[in-house]
Every structure is written in structure tokens, then in C-alpha cells.
Amino acid sequence: MKRVTVADIMQETGLSRATVDRVLNGRGRVHARTKHVVHETIQRLQSPAGTDRFAPSADMLLRVGRGMTRQMAAVWEARGVKGDIHDVYDATEADIIRSIRRLAEDPSRPLILTVKNSDGIVEALRQARSTGKRIITLVSDVAPDARDHFVGIDNRAAGQTAAYLIGGMLAGRQATVGVVVGDTAFRCHEDREIGFRTGLRAQFPLLTIAPEARGEDSAELTRRAVARLLAEHPQLAAIYNVGGGNQGLAAALEAAGRAGDVAVVSHDVNFVTAPLLREHMLNYVIASDPAHLLTTALGIATAPPETRDTTLVDFGIYSRFNVPAFAQ
Numbered sequence: 001m002k003r004v005t006v007a008d009i010m011q012e013t014g015l016s017r018a019t020v021d022r023v024l025n026g027r028g029r030v031h032a033r034t035k036h037v038v039h040e041t042i043q044r045l046q047s048p049a050g051t052d053r054f055a056p057s058a059d060m061l062l063r064v065g066r067g068m069t070r071q072m073a074a075v076w077e078a079r080g081v082k083g084d085i086h087d088v089y090d091a092t093e094a095d096i097i098r099s100i101r102r103l104a105e106d107p108s109r110p111l112i113l114t115v116k117n118s119d120g121i122v123e124a125l126r127q128a129r130s131t132g133k134r135i136i137t138l139v140s141d142v143a144p145d146a147r148d149h150f151v152g153i154d155n156r157a158a159g160q161t162a163a164y165l166i167g168g169m170l171a172g173r174q175a176t177v178g179v180v181v182g183d184t185a186f187r188c189h190e191d192r193e194i195g196f197r198t199g200l201r202a203q204f205p206l207l208t209i210a211p212e213a214r215g216e217d218s219a220e221l222t223r224r225a226v227a228r229l230l231a232e233h234p235q236l237a238a239i240y241n242v243g244g245g246n247q248g249l250a251a252a253l254e255a256a257g258r259a260g261d262v263a264v265v266s267h268d269v270n271f272v273t274a275p276l277l278r279e280h281m282l283n284y285v286i287a288s289d290p291a292h293l294l295t296t297a298l299g300i301a302t303a304p305p306e307t308r309d310t311t312l313v314d315f316g317i318y319s320r321f322n323v324p325a326f327a328q
Contacts, residue, residue, distance in 0.1 A: 004041075004042050004045045004046055006020050006021065006024070008045055009038060009041050009042065009045075011292065011295055011296065011299070012041045012044075012045065012295060012299050013037055013038065013041050013299035013300075013302075013303050014151075014296050014297070014298075014299030014300035014303055014311060015034070015037070015038070015299070015303060015306070016306070019034060019306075020038060023035050023038040023039075024038070031304050034303065034304050037302070037303045037304070041299075056079065056081050056082070056298045056299075056301070056302045057081070057082040057083055057108075057109050057110075057302070058081060058082075058083045058109055058110045058111065058112055058298060058301050058302065059083040059084050059085075059086070059103050059109055059110075059111050059112070060072070060076065060081075060083065060084070060085045060086065060111070060112045060113065060138075061085075061086040061088055061096070061099055061100070061103070061111065061112075061113040061114075061115065062085065062086070062087055062088065062089070062113065062114050063088050063089060063091070063096065063113075063114055063115050063116065064089070064114050064139060064217075064244070065089075065217050065243070065244030065245070065268065065270075065272065066089070066244075066272065067244070067268060067270025067271050067272040067273060068139075068244075068268055068270060068290060069087055069089065070270065070271065071270055071290040071291075071326070072085070072290055072294055073085055075290060075291045075294045075295070076294065078291075079294075079295070079298065081298065083109055086099055086103075088115075093116070093118060093120055093121065094120075096115060096121060097120050097121060097124045100113075100121070100124040100125060100128055101124055101127070101128070103128070103133075104124075104127065104128035104131055104133045107128075107131045107132035107133045107134075110133070110134035110135070110136060110301035110302065111128070111133060111134070111135055111136070112136045112137075112138050112294075112297050112298070112301055113135070113136070113137060113138065114137070114138050114139045114140050115137075115140070115142065116140075116183060116185035116186055117140070117141070117142045117143060117185055117186065117187045118185050121142070122142055122143045122146045123146075125142060125146035125147060126145060126146050129145075129146065129147070129148070134148050134301060135147040135148050135149075136148060136149050136150075136151060136297050136300055136301045137149070137150045137151070137152075138150075138151050138152060138293060138294070138297050139151075139152045139188055139293065140152065140186045140187050140188035140189070141187040141188070141310075142187065144309065147309075148305060148309065149300050149301075149305075149308075149309050149310065149311065150309065150310045150311070151293060151296050151297040151300060151311045151313065152188065152288075152293070152312065152313065153286075153288050153312060153313060153314075153315040154312050154315075155187070155188045155191035155192045155195065156191045156192070156194060156195035156198075157195060158192055158195060158267070158286050158315060159191065159192035159193060159194060159195025159196035159197075159198075159199065159240075159242070160195040160196065160198065160199035161195075161199075161286060161315075161317065162192070162195075162196050162199070162240045162265045162284075162286060163195070163196045163197075163198075163199025163200045163203065163204065163240075164199060164203065165265050165283070165284050165317070166200075166204075166207075166238045166240060166263055166265055167199075167200065167203055167204035167207065169238065169263040169283065170204070170207065170237055170238060170263065172206065173206065173207075173237065174206040174207075174208075175206070175207055175208070175235070175237035175238070176207075176208045176209075176210050176233050176235060176236050176237060177200065177207050177208065177209050177210065177236070177237060177238045177239070177240065178209075178210045178212075178213060178226075178229045178233065178236050178238070178239045178240070179193055179196060179197075179209060179210070179212045179213070179239070179240050179241075179242065180212070180213045180214075180215050180222060180225060180226060180229075180239060180240070180241040180242065180243070180245070180249065181193055181212050181213070181214055181215070181242050181243060182214075182215055182216055182217040182242065182243030182244060182245070183214070183216055183217070183243075186243070188242075189242045189243050192242040192267070193212070193242055196240050196242070197209060210229060210232070210233050210236065213225035213226055213228065213229045215241070215243065215244075215245040215248065215249075216245070217243045217244035217245050218244075218245050218248070219244075219245050219246075219247040219248035219251075220248055221245065221248065222241075222244075222245025222246070222247075222248035222249050222252075223245075223247075223248030223249070223251045223252045224248075224252075226239070226248065226249050226252035226253070227252040227255065227256065230252060230253075230256045230258060230262075231256075236258075236262060237262065237263065238262060238263040238264065238265075239262055239263070239264045239265075240264075240265050240266075241264065241265070241266040241267070242267065243267065244267075244268070244272075246266050246272055246273050246276055246282065247272055247276070249264065249266070249281075250276050250281040250282075253281065254281075259281060260280055260281070263283050264281070264282045264283055264284075265282070265283060265284045265285070265286065266282050266284075266285050266286075267285060267286050267287060268285065268287050269285050269287040269318050269323060269324055269326070269327040270290075270327055271327070271328075273285050273327070274323050274327040274328075277318065277319060277320045277323055278320045278323065279320075280320060283319065284317055284318065284319055285317075285318045285319075286315055286316075286317060286318075287315060287316060287318060287324070288313050288314060288315045288316070289324070289326045290326060291326060292313055293313055296311060296313060
């Protein structure tokens with residue numbers, strides 16, 4: 001029989017080490033539902049044949065780049081989740097709101113989602129929660145009263161990390177740096193940009209930030225935005241892309257004859273960005289393991305509510321020399 005560790009249970013359920021320890025050792029007061037979740041998780045991990053019986057039940061609605069969507073779908077399938085994935089990459093805001101309202105009709109199944117923090121979507125999520133629907137935001141957060149829990153990285157820290165990397169690559173030069181944003185209605189994009197600007201101001205005062213380029217996480221829109229940025233700032237030394245559209249970014253650099261000349265830091269390692277790292281089109285990518293992100297979100301979605309409402313996961317810095325296995 002497979003040995004199940006406390007770390008295994010924490011990863012599967014999203015519960016804290018202290019809570020798992022109390023259940024396993026019978027210490028302190030623990031909610032009966034929490035005990036059930038822990039023991040059910042142990043059974044499932046010890047018995048692969050029983051995976052279907054203990055598979056989590058949830059729905060997922062994603063407005064992320066193609067690379068991350070593919071990664072999340074693979075994890076979803078591997079976990080045997082009882083529920084549907086709704087890819088709303090090309091959907092309008094009205095379509096997304098309709099999807100949220102339709103999914104809220106069944107309050108028994110939690111909803112894990114990545115969406116913009118817009119007024120219409122936030123109101124739809126508030127209404128969903130009022131019916132008892134459990135809402136877990138993944139990667140990008142929304143207003144706190146519109147969700148039960150957020151799972152993702154510390155995006156301001158990620159932006160500050162990007163500033164540190166770019167400042168180090170430019171080695172004390174006086175230079176202009178560009179920022180490519182998808183849409184600041186995504187909280188993750190907004191927080192990364194804030195962290196980046198704050199980090200540069202504090203640590204690298206010789207660097208000047210050009211007006212932002214908006215790519216909407218689209219390869220084509222990002223290509224156009226970066227092409228304009230390069231045309232308006234021919235001496236541009238570095239670019240921080242807070243979102244997706246990296247193929248378009250690389251195409252714009254190549255067309256301008258700046259590939260390998262402009263230092264670039266971006267986010268997420270997947271089938272889109274891994275080749276760009278290996279080809280040195282991207283210098284560094286900031287990312288967390290999508291399997292860990294989604295597994296944590298599933299555990300929190302199906303476990304009893306805790307007092308905390310945010311779970312931050314670790315992120316790494318990847319280059320062409322250490323492309324992670326989860327990027328494949």
C-alpha cells in the first residue's frame with residue numbers, strides 16, 4: 001500500500017499542515033467534514049483503482065492563454081474531475097456572465113475560474129455566491145466579496161522579481177524599458193505591473209519605463225503593440241510582458257531585427273514559451289507548476305471553508321537552462 005505523507009494530503013486538499021496534523025493525531029477540535037476530507041483523500045491516494053470514486057467534483061471556467069489552458073485541461077483529465085472545463089478565451093464579457101449564471105444554477109458544484117475583475121463579472125459572481133455557489137479564483141483574483149478563495153502566486157512579488165532580473169541584465173545602464181500588459185482588468189496583470197514599476201523605481205532609478213503596450217493576451221495584438229513600442233523607442237533595452245501573446249512579441253522583435261538584443265522577461269512556461277526560452281527569444285520566464293495550482297484549487301474548492309481566503313503558491317524563475325518538466 002502506498003505511503004501517504006502529510007505533504008501529499010496538504011497538496012490534495014489545500015488544508016494547512018496544522019489542520020492535517022490535528023486530524024491525523026486527534027488533537028484539538030476539527031470539523032467533522034474536515035476529518036472526512038482528510039480520510040477520504042488518504043483512501044484515494046492509497047488506492048489508485050478507486051480514483052473515480054473519490055474524484056473531486058467541480059466546474060472550471062478559464063480565460064487564460066492557450067498554453068496554460070492546455071496544461072490545466074491535462075491536469076483536469078488526469079485527476080478525473082467530475083465536471084466541465086469552459087474555455088472562454090474568445091468569449092465576450094456578456095458570454096462569460098451568462099456562463100457564470102448558468103453554472104450557478106447548480107450550487108452543489110464549486111466553480112474554479114480565471115476571469116477579469118470587471119463590474120459585470122464581479123456582480124454575477126456575487127449573485128452566484130448568494131445562492132450558495134462556492135467560487136475559487138485561480139491565477140487572477142477578483143473583488144474579495146465575489147469569491148470564497150484565491151489560489152495563485154504573489155503577483156506583486158512576481159513583478160518586483162521581473163524588475164530585479166531586468167535591472168540586473170542591464171547592469172546599471174541608463175535605458176528605456178517597455179511593459180506589455182494584457183488587460184489591467186485582470187488583477188494579476190495589474191499587480192504584476194505595479195510590482196514591476198515599484199521595483200524599478202526603488203532599485204534601478206536609471207531605468208525609464210515607456211508607455212505601456214496593450215496586447216490583450218493575443219499573439220497578433222501583442223505583435224502589433226510591441227512593433228509600435230519598438231518603432232517609438234528604437235533604443236528600447238528590455239521588455240516585461242505581464243501576460244500572454246509571447247509568440248507575437250517574438251515575431252515583432254524578429255521583424256525589427258532586435259531578437260536576442262532586447263532583454264525579455266515574461267510569465268508561464270508551456271508549449272508556447274518553452275521553445276522561445278530555448279531559442280533565447282525570452283531570457284527568463286516567471287511561472288508556477290499548473291498541476292500544483294489546480295490541485296490546490298480543487299482541494300480548497302471541495303474542503304470545508306477555512307478562515308483564510310487566499311493561498312499563495314511558490315513561483316520559479318526559468319531560463320533556457322532549466323526549462324521545467326511541466327512545460328512539456
